[in-house]
Amino acid sequence: xxxxxxxxxxxxxxxxxxxxxxxxxxxxxxxxxxxxxxxxxxxxxxxxxxxxxxxxxxxxxxxxxxxxxxxxxxxxxxxxxxx
Amino acid sequence: xxxxxxxxxxxxxxxxxxxxxxxxxxxxxxxxxxxxxxxxxxxxxxxxxxxxxxxxxxxxxxxxxxxxxxxxxxxxxxxxxxxxxxxxxxxxxxxxxxxxxxxxxxxxxxxxxxxxxxxxxxxxxxxxxxxxxxxxxxxxxxxxxxxxxxxxxxxxxxxxxxxxxxxxxxxxxxxxxxxxxxxxxxxxxxxxxxxxxxxxxxxxxxxxxxxxxxxxxxxxxxxxxxxxxxxxxxxxxxxxxxxxxxxxxxxxxxxxxxxxxxxxxxxxxxxxxxxxxxxxxxxxxxxxxxxxxxxxxxxxxxxxxxxxxxxxxxxxxxxxxxxxxxxxxxxxxxxxxxxxxxxxxxxxxxxxxxxxxxxxxxxxxxxxxxxxxxxxxxxxxxxxxxxxxxxxxxxxxxxxxxxxxxxxxxxxxxxxxxxxxxxxxxxxxxxxxxxxxxxxxxxxxxxxxxxxxxxxxxxxxxxxxxxxx
Ligand SMILES: Cc1cc2nc3c(=O)[nH]c(=O)nc-3n(C[C@H](O)[C@H](O)[C@H](O)COP(=O)(O)OP(=O)(O)OC[C@H]3O[C@@H](n4cnc5c(N)ncnc54)[C@H](O)[C@@H]3O)c2cc1C
Numbered sequence: 001x002x003x004x005x006x007x008x009x010x011x012x013x014x015x016x017x018x019x020x021x022x023x024x025x026x027x028x029x030x031x032x033x034x035x036x037x038x039x040x041x042x043x044x045x046x047x048x049x050x051x052x053x054x055x056x057x058x059x060x061x062x063x064x065x066x067x068x069x070x071x072x073x074x075x076x077x078x079x080x081x082x083x
Numbered sequence: 084x085x086x087x088x089x090x091x092x093x094x095x096x097x098x099x100x101x102x103x104x105x106x107x108x109x110x111x112x113x114x115x116x117x118x119x120x121x122x123x124x125x126x127x128x129x130x131x132x133x134x135x136x137x138x139x140x141x142x143x144x145x146x147x148x149x150x151x152x153x154x155x156x157x158x159x160x161x162x163x164x165x166x167x168x169x170x171x172x173x174x175x176x177x178x179x180x181x182x183x184x185x186x187x188x189x190x191x192x193x194x195x196x197x198x199x200x201x202x203x204x205x206x207x208x209x210x211x212x213x214x215x216x217x218x219x220x221x222x223x224x225x226x227x228x229x230x231x232x233x234x235x236x237x238x239x240x241x242x243x244x245x246x247x248x249x250x251x252x253x254x255x256x257x258x259x260x261x262x263x264x265x266x267x268x269x270x271x272x273x274x275x276x277x278x279x280x281x282x283x284x285x286x287x288x289x290x291x292x293x294x295x296x297x298x299x300x301x302x303x304x305x306x307x308x309x310x311x312x313x314x315x316x317x318x319x320x321x322x323x324x325x326x327x328x329x330x331x332x333x334x335x336x337x338x339x340x341x342x343x344x345x346x347x348x349x350x351x352x353x354x355x356x357x358x359x360x361x362x363x364x365x366x367x368x369x370x371x372x373x374x375x376x377x378x379x380x381x382x383x384x385x386x387x388x389x390x391x392x393x394x395x396x397x398x399x400x401x402x403x404x405x406x407x408x409x410x411x412x413x414x415x416x417x418x419x420x421x422x423x424x425x426x427x428x429x430x431x432x433x434x435x436x437x438x439x440x441x442x443x444x445x446x447x448x449x450x451x452x453x454x455x456x457x458x459x460x461x462x463x464x465x466x467x468x469x470x471x472x473x474x475x476x477x478x479x480x481x482x483x484x485x486x487x488x489x490x491x492x493x494x495x496x497x498x499x500x501x502x503x504x505x506x507x508x509x510x511x512x513x514x515x516x517x518x519x520x521x522x523x524x525x526x527x528x529x530x531x532x533x534x535x536x537x538x539x540x541x542x543x544x545x546x547x548x549x550x551x552x
Contacts, residue, residue: 017160039153041535045160048542052116057546 028069098331103131105520106337108537114299125308141376152276173388180393190277219267229266230259245398256367256497258400265525314352319516369482369494376476377427437482437493498522
């Protein structure tokens, strides 16, 4: 999967969690949590969705890697290389 | 609708033991993920402590006194919009004790205002306190206690400590000596927007959840007490219930964590190191309640939704649990609580210790219950003059009642102290496929905590099942 495709995937999952999420002003290097009103349960939803869609197992220690849009893409790029 | 036990298959992907909010949520999530799920409940009704009962035309809610706004998002994401839409705010929260009397909406804005004008605390201190508790996470350092936290921001102000602590002690049994993070997380949840309830009552919620479970294909059996979780070679094999063995790849126990380990799986299923930690898990206090039904033609005007009352000079966690405590809450249910059901009811709740009640003979037990009822009526008189003449039903529940009903160790109302969380989260690393869901660690209790924990645990189950495929 390309970096752009991974980015779209994350945004699509977030939109499913919160249809009011506003991506227009989203800064990719700033924590998603602060910008989009996401809480720890929402991050768990992202993890579950990634497992369902792409059979990805993300261990709990790695959850902090999902903090910003950029860090998500960096973390997922090697894992989704063949997807 | 629940099906008869004879209709159960011999094998499921997941068996969920117990239908408290944690068990219901796990069952629902896992069935939604496509697993074949069987839910076994000991009682005749689903919901666990989220329960209700009917007497003389009244419907009494046992644990519907209030939950944080977070329930709105949680119900929308993990149950459905219809359930979410029944959540409404309780706006009149009242405190009445020898130190202060006030009415609040129990949110950050109103608390800040009260702390400034009534308690004369500088705004900078209040803001700093709120920022501190809002930033707390469950994985933070736990060495600081709530008492230390309060003394840092409000030294010598036992009145402020009472305002901040009393409601949370009722909400989850925590004390000033528990880790400050458990206080901070729960208090911040409430302060977000105030206290909320479920319009239509607990019966309506559980009915709506049952419909959702059926939509997802969960097989539900009530009056089914699981006697044993079968563990072989470090892995879960299934459960034994009413003499029948049902095989399962995973078992999610919503029975208390102490019960799950000691009575269902058995100590032998676990390593010595795990048991050493598990033996240190302390359960929380239990409760007493008095259920009061008002005559159909009596009614009364608004006296508040939730009243925190006490005649004790200062707040103390020990006093709150005393057999003859002078502190109690009154939850007042108006006809608007259950639209279409034109009744007023009142439920008085107290924290209590099982050990104070367990040793009583039948006769003493009856007398203590009666005296609990009389003390409650006397206290209610202050808020509802002539209460005695207005009622047509009154009865009491004690720690023994809660123990009998849920089988929880010492009738615990709010699961375990903080150390229980670690044991609960890691039990599947000890016994493959065995999971625990339900009130643990103070933060994972209450309606919101139990539902969210149900989601967290179903995520663990799903990860486990997939990695074993
Ligand atoms: C008096 C009182 C008032 C409360 N008020 C509030 C409130 O206002 N707001 C709030 O948010 N929370 C409140 N709570 C807390 C809240 O009700 C609980 O935290 C929550 O409902 C617990 O859910 P749970 O998933 O832990 O399961 P529980 O409700 O504890 O249910 C466990 C279930 O497992 C079943 N079970 C156990 N063993 C077996 C077995 N061997 N086989 C089959 N079934 C079994 C039991 O029968 C039970 O149905 C209150 C609690 C009490 C006691």
